[in-house]
Amino acid sequence: MNHSSHVGPDSEYVGKRLAGTVRIVGLAVFLIGLGLSIAAYLTDPDRFSRGYLVGFLWALTLALGGLAFVMLQHLTKAGWSVAPRRSAEWLASALQWSWVLAIPLIFLAGRAFSLWMGVHWQGDKDLAAKHGYLNVPFFAVRAVGYFALWFFLARVFVKTSRKQDETGDPSLTTKMQVWSAPAAYFFAFSITFAAFDWLMSTDPYWFSTIFGMYVISGCIVSGVAAIALMQIGFQRARVMSRVSSIEHRHDLGKLLFGFTIFWAYMAFVQFFLIWYSNIPAETEWYTHRWFTEAGLHSGWMPWSLALMVLQFWVPFFLLLSRFPKRSYFGLTLGAIVVLVAHYIDIYWIVMPNFYTAGHFSWMDLGGVFVPAGALVTWLGVRAARDPVFPLKDPRLHEAMSLVNL
Amino acid sequence: MSAPDALLAGADATPPPPWGLVGFVETAPHIYRTCEALRDAGYKKFDAHTPFPVHGLEHAMGLKPSRLPWIVLVCGTLGALSALAMMIWMNVIDYPMNIGGKPFLTIPSYVPITFELTILFSAIGTFFGNWGLSKLPRYYDPVMRHSSFHRATDDRFFVSVEAADPNFELARTRALLENLGVKDVEEVAP
Numbered sequence: 052m053n054h055s056s057h058v059g060p061d062s063e064y065v066g067k068r069l070a071g072t073v074r075i076v077g078l079a080v081f082l083i084g085l086g087l088s089i090a091a092y093l094t095d096p097d098r099f100s101r102g103y104l105v106g107f108l109w110a111l112t113l114a115l116g117g118l119a120f121v122m123l124q125h126l127t128k129a130g131w132s133v134a135p136r137r138s139a140e141w142l143a144s145a146l147q148w149s150w151v152l153a154i155p156l157i158f159l160a161g162r163a164f165s166l167w168m169g170v171h172w173q174g175d176k177d178l179a180a181k182h183g184y185l186n187v188p189f190f191a192v193r194a195v196g197y198f199a200l201w202f203f204l205a206r207v208f209v210k211t212s213r214k215q216d217e218t219g220d221p222s223l224t225t226k227m228q229v230w231s232a233p234a235a236y237f238f239a240f241s242i243t244f245a246a247f248d249w250l251m252s253t254d255p256y257w258f259s260t261i262f263g264m265y266v267i268s269g270c271i272v273s274g275v276a277a278i279a280l281m282q283i284g285f286q287r288a289r290v291m292s293r294v295s296s297i298e299h300r301h302d303l304g305k306l307l308f309g310f311t312i313f314w315a316y317m318a319f320v321q322f323f324l325i326w327y328s329n330i331p332a333e334t335e336w337y338t339h340r341w342f343t344e345a346g347l348h349s350g351w352m353p354w355s356l357a358l359m360v361l362q363f364w365v366p367f368f369l370l371l372s373r374f375p376k377r378s379y380f381g382l383t384l385g386a387i388v389v390l391v392a393h394y395i396d397i398y399w400i401v402m403p404n405f406y407t408a409g410h411f412s413w414m415d416l417g418g419v420f421v422p423a424g425a426l427v428t429w430l431g432v433r434a435a436r437d438p439v440f441p442l443k444d445p446r447l448h449e450a451m452s453l454v455n456l
Numbered sequence: 457m458s459a460p461d462a463l464l465a466g467a468d469a470t471p472p473p474p475w476g477l478v479g480f481v482e483t484a485p486h487i488y489r490t491c492e493a494l495r496d497a498g499y500k501k502f503d504a505h506t507p508f509p510v511h512g513l514e515h516a517m518g519l520k521p522s523r524l525p526w527i528v529l530v531c532g533t534l535g536a537l538s539a540l541a542m543m544i545w546m547n548v549i550d551y552p553m554n555i556g557g558k559p560f561l562t563i564p565s566y567v568p569i570t571f572e573l574t575i576l577f578s579a580i581g582t583f584f585g586n587w588g589l590s591k592l593p594r595y596y597d598p599v600m601r602h603s604s605f606h607r608a609t610d611d612r613f614f615v616s617v618e619a620a621d622p623n624f625e626l627a628r629t630r631a632l633l634e635n636l637g638v639k640d641v642e643e644v645a646p
């Protein structure tokens with residue numbers, strides 16, 4: 052392996068300097084987060100547990116979005132996406148270690164899921180009816196199952212792709228294509244149930260069958276945003292500019308735009324059916340997020356509005372035209388807005404179940420800095436180790452000659 | 457000219473000025489170079505007719521970005537506004553009905569139709585906007601008068617230069633095309 056210090060349009064590696072900077076930034080965010088987390092835990096362990104759940108799921112859904120992107124490209128035998136695929140694989144490879152960040156949740160779960168875990172469910176008709184599913188041992192077994200599945204899927208796609216860098220064997224591409232179809236089923240079902248377990252069960256009385264798809268749409272849109280930011284970073288650093296160009300940014304912009312609409316579709320469908328059928332057990336969840344008991348606007352109303360505006364309206368109008376998708380500034384702005392909105396999304400799902408006042412607290416920062424810092428550090432580690440694009444993918448020439456009409 | 461044609465045209469008639477010159481090249485790189493040369497020579501009213509989309513040819517031809525997105529944007533916006541106007545007028549003004557105890561003016565229940573009409577108007581705008589920009593429908597195009605134009609759908613890359621181009625000058629343009637390696641350059645009638 053030639054880790055040349057010279058970085059240019061032909062270089063196959065990100066270069067030690069860029070990878071090192073990413074690692075240091077990630078580590079700094081992680082350590083600041085660690086300090087904040089300890090302070091937050093000592094101040095209000097309940098608040099910190101919920102904030103950590105939100106932050107952990109934010110980072111986890113990015114990694115899952117990376118895996119979804121990889122599978123989607125193999126499913127469709129896409130040629131253009133060979134250039135940005137390695138970035139997605141790096142995100143997905145974080146799934147092999149995501150369980151480490153879930154370890155604190157073993158100790159925090161009682162607080163994060165306090166509305167059903169360990170409360171007197173026998174006295175509560177609804178919770179008793181759900182006890183067959185929502186009980187601690189089964190919850191733990193399922194969690195282990197999800198992480199094992201994601202570990203396995205990430206390993207299959209990332210390892211195989213790395214092996215192809217060495218051997219150039221085109222049959223490895225076929226292997227990944229064959230894997231991608233069953234993997235997509237397992238992936239979708241695992242996220243659906245993980246979303247039920249880790250997000251929906253923070254309000255154990257509420258239910259929505261489309262909730263899994265809603266979370267998957269958030270995964271993919273934020274995953275694409277992260278991949279777009281990574282490609283922008285590489286292109287700005289003049290790494291692999293012969294492979295990944297403005298055309299790939301344009302295509303990532305199209306996907307970001309499309310999945311933004313997909314997210315809005317899912318979010319609206321979920322809201323619409325509940326609003327229309329008007330059954331109190333279901334509408335309560337949305338009412339919390341807009342009104343107080345007295346019927347006034349609650350502190351969560353601005354959050355609901357911000358989610359709507361930032362996760363849909365801003366990226367929609369921003370990325371509607373061809374020019375912002377192709378400009379560094381437009382796509383960077385769109386991707387950052389989506390990533391922030393995705394945090395708001397998960398925060399908005401979890402927090403109103405516990406707090407009536409919708410104010411953000413410094414205690415929530417530690418919960419997101421730790422997983423985000425760990426993820427960025429991991430990306431830096433991968434960037435120092437792996438080539439920045441799949442070197443010997445049989446469709447690489449297709450990706451390099453991509454032109455948008 | 458056969459005898460009846462000569463009679464019809466009259467003895468002293470000059471042949472009508474040609475619509476333009478049409479010829480072909482045999483490879484995609486060649487059509488690319490030909491278009492670049494025409495663009496650099498200052499021609500505007502010329503076109504390429506290829507059996508398959510040749511990526512990047514619009515740059516070689518110096519084409520401006522299409523106006524179609526603007527047409528679609530206007531149509532889509534009109535679709536959204538007309539859907540909202542229609543439903544608000546029907547549900548609030550013309551025939552208010554109590555449905556499920558909801559208020560008459562309920563934006564959420566208008567969203568699906570607004571969405572659909574936005575898509576519908578955009579699609580119609582794309583389709584007919586494309587017709588308009590391509591000056592369709594019409595029965596024929598003068599380039600089809602070239603004796604082997606049917607091969608544009610098979611294995612030849614045609615280039616046409618219109619006489620209406622200010623740079624056009626029959627002998628000079630013909631020489632330019634032939635120098636570029638364009639074969640079978642024919643004058644075609646309008």
